[in-house]
Amino acid sequence: MHLEWRLWSFTEGFRGKIAFSTILGLISSAFGVARLAMLGWMIGLLFKGEPVTELIWLIVLIALVMILRGMFEHWRAMTAHKTAALVQKKLRRKLFDRIGELGPAYVGSQRSGAITLSLVEGVEQLETYFGQYIPQLLVSFLTPILIFCFVFWIDLPVAATLVSFALLALFLPAMWHSRDVESSKERQIAYAAFASEFLDSIQGLATLKSFGQSSKRADSLEVKARDLFQKTMWVLGTNVLSRGITDCAITIGAAAALILGAYRVAEGKMELAGLLIILMMGVEIFRPMRDLRSVLHQGMVGMSAAQGIYKILDAKPIVGEVQTPPPARELPPTVEFQGVQFQYPNTTRAIHKNLDFKVDVGERVGFVGPSGCGKSSLVKLLLRFFDPESGIVRIGGVDIRELSFDQIRSQIAVVSQDTFLFHGTIGENILMGRPDATDTEVREAARTANIDNFINQLPDKYDTIIGEKGIKLSGGQRQRVAIARAVLRNSPILVLDEALSAVDAENEAIIQEALDKLMKERTTLILAIDYPV
Structure with a gap:
């Protein structure tokens, strides 16, 4: 005993x-x-x-x-x-x-x-x-x-x-x-x-x-x-x-x-x-x-x-939270990668070698290439899910390793190919973008994402349960909920990670219209296989 x-x-x-x-x-x-x-x-x-x-x-x-x-x-x-x-x-x-x-x-x-x-x-x-x-x-x-x-x-x-x-x-x-x-x-x-x-x-x-x-x-x-x-x-x-x-x-x-x-x-x-x-x-x-x-x-x-x-x-975190982050302040929505070299842990293949680029305020920059070329890893580095082996990633001219996770991620909204929706209502999933938003703001975000009309046709409207991973919605509808979430977040930097790759032609036009609204006055990184830039 x-x-x-x-x-x-x-x-x-x-x-x-x-x-x-x-x-x-x-x-x-x-x-x-x-x-x-x-x-x-x-x-x-x-x-x-x-x-x-x-x-x-x-x-x-x-x-x-x-x-x-x-x-x-x-x-x-x-x-x-x-x-x-x-x-x-x-x-x-x-x-x-x-x-x-x-x-x-x-x-x-x-x-x-x-x-x-x-x-x-x-x-x-x-x-x-x-x-x-x-x-x-x-x-x-x-x-x-x-x-x-x-x-x-x-x-x-x-x-x-x-x-x-x-x-x-x-x-x-x-x-x-x-x-x-x-x-x-x-x-x-x-x-x-x-x-x-x-x-x-x-x-x-x-x-x-x-x-x-x-x-x-x-x-x-x-x-x-x-x-x-x-x-x-x-x-x-x-x-x-x-x-x-x-x-x-x-x-x-x-x-x-x-x-x-x-x-x-x-x-x-x-x-x-x-x-x-x-x-x-x-x-x-x-x-x-x-x-x-x-x-x-x-x-x-x-x-x-x-x-x-x-x-x-x-278990040890791959990246650690900064101990003394700078005081909260508004950063210019610029993104810069300087001399970035990166490979995933426990692998031997280098994903990026001496990567350099800068996206200025309000610019739209496209990153085009086949699957596996390292587009999504840019998002993971920008959100600081990983740190580069060498080089610097900056937001607003500040090395993101000097910022807290909250300071980094409050600057960025992501609409990805693999949209994850939680089991719950449509309204709750949109509120993930900003939990303190009002009902009016949620509906306005849904209208911007071109999904408000669809939601209002449902029996329970914004209180409709969408099931695990949003299984009760189509792929295009899930993407528009994700866009509404990004609209509500209202972050100055927007990342579109192959946001149109998993939708049909009919939904693509509707989603593209919603994305055009979302990209206005935002610094935007567009990651795609063949996106026309």
């Missing part, structure tokens, strides 16, 4: 609540001890011939203690689960902020399924760890010691026997801990591989069907599922063995205490009532171990799930 210290560090700010939950657990255990001790005492009195009618008060007291124990146990459980939810909420925010710091460069280098697994299910699997495993681990460690302090006054040898086996039940499984953790990590890796492959298959189902590859993909998933099954069974096997050790320690401890206590009663060194009290309390001294055993597997799963979380938290 171990505590993962790095996971424990995530509880900062909530450790008082965890301590309170542990105290409630100890109080619940104390009431359990009291109930069983009084029950043993009552049985002893009955053996001595005490009339039941004279013990009504004791029966009522036992019932009251049982009710109080149930109340404190419920309070403990609610407090523990609420604390776990607060820790998870804090961790989710920390992870999402970290993903934001790492930026698109990191996300693009990882499988989306693995990241999603860590952010969603990985954090969710920690609920049992924070809400049950940690509090129960503390209770399981402290309860035998507290009971020993009480039983010590009745009979020291029997008390020592009970506590010794209770601690053995707690610490003996630790010899399997490293194997448990290692096998749980291996299972988590297999699970992440299967989940990522499965997510890819769902997202690309139409492609798999159209190329007749769904059966082959299913075979590949079956191999990963079989590997996951084998790893899962190994984890369960080691967990069952660990639980068996705990059960053996509990059973042998109870039997040893009973034999020793019976011998001491026979020798006249101990009262029968004392033996009955101790044996009754023996049930409570081992109960926390049994409760801990029941959540041990979930605790191990939480520890293994944390590996994906650590991977995200430990």
Whole structure:
């Protein structure tokens, strides 16, 4: 039974609540001890011939203690689960902020399924760890010691026997801990591989069907599922063995205490009532171990799930935020690349070599070339998703490495070939350009983008849900929503990254008209395969 210290560090700010939950657990255990001790005492009195009618008060007291124990146990459980939810909420925010710091460069280098697994299910699997495993681990460690302090006054040898086996039940499984953790990590890796492959298959189902590859993909998933099954069974096997050790320690401890206590009663060194009290309390001294055993597997799963979380938290950003950005001021909307040399990380092909150009205020400059020639990398460098290996990128005459990310990106609006729309309403997606915009400004932006008439024909108009990635809209309609978003942003620099490459001829004219409106009085970079400049 171990505590993962790095996971424990995530509880900062909530450790008082965890301590309170542990105290409630100890109080619940104390009431359990009291109930069983009084029950043993009552049985002893009955053996001595005490009339039941004279013990009504004791029966009522036992019932009251049982009710109080149930109340404190419920309070403990609610407090523990609420604390776990607060820790998870804090961790989710920390992870999402970290993903934001790492930026698109990191996300693009990882499988989306693995990241999603860590952010969603990985954090969710920690609920049992924070809400049950940690509090129960503390209770399981402290309860035998507290009971020993009480039983010590009745009979020291029997008390020592009970506590010794209770601690053995707690610490003996630790010899399997490293194997448990290692096998749980291996299972988590297999699970992440299967989940990522499965997510890819769902997202690309139409492609798999159209190329007749769904059966082959299913075979590949079956191999990963079989590997996951084998790893899962190994984890369960080691967990069952660990639980068996705990059960053996509990059973042998109870039997040893009973034999020793019976011998001491026979020798006249101990009262029968004392033996009955101790044996009754023996049930409570081992109960926390049994409760801990029941959540041990979930605790191990939480520890293994944390590996994906650590991977995200430990990743280094490809570009770092400037520590002391200059005071906010209006920059001239000029773009300059001077001697820029760039290649993507972990690749050998140079994308740009000594690239020099300047776009002055209000100019429209086209960059024309085949796919893969480095047009889109200009956008990534301008938005500072990456830094060049050498050379300088300037906005308004200022090296963008001296500006904060917000200062850089507030100057730029991008309309790209791969427009991403979020699941939500059309209005919400347009508001991405400027969240504090009014409804009037949103509609004006939509009119400029030539999509207002279409929106008004929908049953819910601007409140229409467009589905994941805007699946309920056509390609041309998605582009016009993206243009409306750029209009609303009202940035002085506009980048059109093959904005017309994925639309048909009919939509192209409508979108071109919207783009002409958008480009007015803006510094514009047009990236295209064959755009007429």
